[in-house]
Amino acid sequence: GEDVEQSLFLSVREGDSSVINCTYTDSSSTYLYWYKQEPGAGLQLLTYIFSNMDMKQDQRLTVLLNKKDKHLSLRIADTQTGDSAIYFCAESPDNYGQNFVFGPGTRLSVLP
């Protein structure tokens, strides 16, 4: 079946850029998402990208999609301590909402 993989941990210094990577196996993935989970809270949609796009930028967040390699990345510029959280990559072949496949999440730790 479909699979989404992420490294489980990432540590960066405050002020540096963070890059969280994700690979997926389903070639029919049309929608790709990044969710953020803060301690004790549910997931929050950060951003999403359609498969016909290569890049999407939203303030400090940049999403890059390499469809050939089935690789998605999330770059956070000027990382702050408030960015410490678990970041989940997810993919879906449609936008109906019930066919998400989530990765295991990357725990980002921001060091002062």
Place this chain on the structure above:
Amino acid sequence: DADVTQTPRNRITKTGKRIMLECSQTKGHDRMYWYRQDPGLGLRLIYYSFDVKDINKGEISDGYSVSRQAQAKFSLSLESAIPNQTALYFCATSDLQSPWEQYFGPGTRLTVT
């Protein structure tokens, strides 16, 4: 106040017991979902409902049942809890116009001993 609430937030129960997890939302969304999160794994869909009369099984529905009592309420039941159902359970909602944008509750941590 939170848009999506879950009760209880934490629960410890014994094997064989019946337990219900409740979810309420004030967002006015038609679509509601129950997910399970295990350490080192992504969220997996248990059940989803597109409206009060619509209930659908997700990827891992065995051992679970749901009830959509109203547009705003969606409950998850474990008829006879077993230890491998120990997990973090999330409820989520979305609307018809943007179903991919799901709003999650804070989660219920369930431990089955």
